[in-house]
Amino acid sequence: MIRTKKIRNLFATPYLSWAIIFIIVPLVMVIWYGFTDSDGALTFANIASIARPEFMKSLGLSLLLSLISTVLCLIIAYPLCMILTEKKAGKAGVVILLFILPMWMNTLLRTMAWQTILEKTGILNIFLNFIHLPSIYIINKPQAIIIGMVYNFLPYMVLPLYTALSRIDDNVINAARDLGANKFQTFLHVTLPLSIPGIISGITMVFIPALTTFVLSQMLGGNKILLIGNIIEQEFTQAYDWHLGSGLSIILMVFIIINMVVEAAFDKSDEQ
Amino acid sequence: MSRFLKKLYVVLIVIFMYAPIAVMIVQSFNQSKSRGHWTGFTLEWYISLFSDESIMAALRNTLTIALLSSLIATAISLLACLAIRQMTKNTRTVVMGITNIPMLNADIVTGISMMLLFLSMGIKFGYGSILIAHITFNIPYVILNIMPRLNSLDNSCFEAARDLGASPVYAFFHVVLPDLMPGVMSGMLMAFTMSIDDFIITHFTKGAGVDTLSTKIYTEVRKGIKPEMYALSTLIFGAILILLLLLNFTKNGSRKKNKTGTNAPSILEIAP
Numbered sequence: 001m002i003r004t005k006k007i008r009n010l011f012a013t014p015y016l017s018w019a020i021i022f023i024i025v026p027l028v029m030v031i032w033y034g035f036t037d038s039d040g041a042l043t044f045a046n047i048a049s050i051a052r053p054e055f056m057k058s059l060g061l062s063l064l065l066s067l068i069s070t071v072l073c074l075i076i077a078y079p080l081c082m083i084l085t086e087k088k089a090g091k092a093g094v095v096i097l098l099f100i101l102p103m104w105m106n107t108l109l110r111t112m113a114w115q116t117i118l119e120k121t122g123i124l125n126i127f128l129n130f131i132h133l134p135s136i137y138i139i140n141k142p143q144a145i146i147i148g149m150v151y152n153f154l155p156y157m158v159l160p161l162y163t164a165l166s167r168i169d170d171n172v173i174n175a176a177r178d179l180g181a182n183k184f185q186t187f188l189h190v191t192l193p194l195s196i197p198g199i200i201s202g203i204t205m206v207f208i209p210a211l212t213t214f215v216l217s218q219m220l221g222g223n224k225i226l227l228i229g230n231i232i233e234q235e236f237t238q239a240y241d242w243h244l245g246s247g248l249s250i251i252l253m254v255f256i257i258i259n260m261v262v263e264a265a266f267d268k269s270d271e272q
Numbered sequence: 273m274s275r276f277l278k279k280l281y282v283v284l285i286v287i288f289m290y291a292p293i294a295v296m297i298v299q300s301f302n303q304s305k306s307r308g309h310w311t312g313f314t315l316e317w318y319i320s321l322f323s324d325e326s327i328m329a330a331l332r333n334t335l336t337i338a339l340l341s342s343l344i345a346t347a348i349s350l351l352a353c354l355a356i357r358q359m360t361k362n363t364r365t366v367v368m369g370i371t372n373i374p375m376l377n378a379d380i381v382t383g384i385s386m387m388l389l390f391l392s393m394g395i396k397f398g399y400g401s402i403l404i405a406h407i408t409f410n411i412p413y414v415i416l417n418i419m420p421r422l423n424s425l426d427n428s429c430f431e432a433a434r435d436l437g438a439s440p441v442y443a444f445f446h447v448v449l450p451d452l453m454p455g456v457m458s459g460m461l462m463a464f465t466m467s468i469d470d471f472i473i474t475h476f477t478k479g480a481g482v483d484t485l486s487t488k489i490y491t492e493v494r495k496g497i498k499p500e501m502y503a504l505s506t507l508i509f510g511a512i513l514i515l516l517l518l519l520n521f522t523k524n525g526s527r528k529k530n531k532t533g534t535n536a537p538s539i540l541e542i543a544p
């Protein structure tokens with residue numbers, strides 16, 4: 001379509017310059033700040049500060065909560081998507097639509113609403129007392145943050161999973177059944193392997209935002225529970241220690257890269 | 273029984289997804305200003321909403337930033353896609369790798385990296401800095417929506433138009449662009465949605481005095497969210513619900529004529 005290099009370069013220039021100035025340079029700056037102190041001297045102290053007990057505790061809690069939320073999202077979403085793929089396309093489409101719709105509502109307001117539901121005299125406890133069950137107190141506890149994570153990121157698991165599952169040819173499933181596999185064997189040896197790309201992209205889309213959140217923990221954890229995201233946010237907006245904040249961000253990026261490498265490895269084994 | 277259980281499962285998850293939204297809608301009609309205490313029905317907040325200058329300003333900022341950033345991102349991305357297609361394989365891999373960074377990276381890292389950039393460049397924090405940040409994280413979504421369409425495009429149509437005497441520009445607008453349009457539109461819609469719902473990146477790139485709805489809600493979390501905010505969200509929810517239903521029904525109608533059978537992915541196209 002584009003015949004000459006000149007025109008190609010002309011078309012590429014706006015984007016490439018944008019990407020360099022606003023994607024590459026900022027990342028380099030984070031790395032630069034992360035590896036220097038306030039005098040500009042090279043240091044590993046910012047990175048090493050992750051070993052501080054309070055930071056270690058936050059990182060550990062972040063990893064734990066995001067791991068639990070990711071597993072919960074997968075456990076909740078998988079059967080749902082299997083049920084949806086059995087349905088007629090139109091019906092399944094409506095349910096998928098129901099999942100997308102809340103994503104257009106402001107995330108913060110929806111999370112605030114969970115406060116109203118989960119608090120001591122909240123809607124959940126009113127309901128539980130009404131059916132003569134004891135109240136549960138989970139607001140400002142890690143459990144509330146997990147509910148917030150599952151609630152906010154569940155659609156990110158459902159969408160890729162549903163896409164992957166609905167792409168599986170019915171004939172493949174029928175062939176497995178014809179050849180004598182029972183329902184469970186068909187699932188284990190046909191459906192599950194074929195849905196792995198969806199599972200992997202779902203896990204990434206839930207795990208990274210859950211690991212790095214600071215809003216959910218702030219709103220549902222009542223300022224008592226600090227995740228690694230909260231620590232970084234505080235370094236930037238309250239402590240103004242950009243070097244320390246950048247150092248901790250580099251640690252976060254390491255986890256993101258690990259996640260990407262694992263994903264790429266699965267992608268490759270999938271192609272073979 | 274099994275069918276009943278499946279239905280129950282889907283219904284329970286839908287209840288989980290919509291409970292907070294229901295709470296929000298109920299609160300918008302609640303006379304009491306404090307959360308969770310129902311004192312009576314009122315439409316007061318819906319009226320005072322439109323005279324609340326700070327909410328209206330935040331709404332204006334949110335909408336104009338979403339509109340401008342998605343339009344500018346689409347223009348830059350469209351040019352970039354045309355250029356990327358003509359690049360050698362290695363260059364293309366590098367450019368696409370850079371493109372993926374804002375999408376794969378954690379929002380908090382993208383946010384602080386841009387904050388560091390703006391600080392060092394002496395860019396004033398305000399409307400402009402938010403706009404730049406939104407364009408930056410919108411571009412990957414648009415490119416990833418256009419690229420597959422462009423790759424599956426047959427170059428010979430363009431060649432034919434050229435042979436028949438069309439100028440390159442004319443041939444592009446009358447032959448290539450119409451084919452790309454679904455990708456362009458879904459990319460732009462996705463960018464618009466991401467921009468409207470973004471909080472984290474805006475939080476780090478906004479200046480004092482300029483707020484989007486998200487950052488305004490965030491500052492209100494501690495002192496209590498104004499009931500007008502719930503009224504506004506209910507209105508937005510209603511508008512989007514009606515829009516999506518209309519979109520879904522018209523799509524279902526046109527799909528039935530094609531007898532393609534599967535219309536579920538058509539809804540996925542507009543998913544954030």
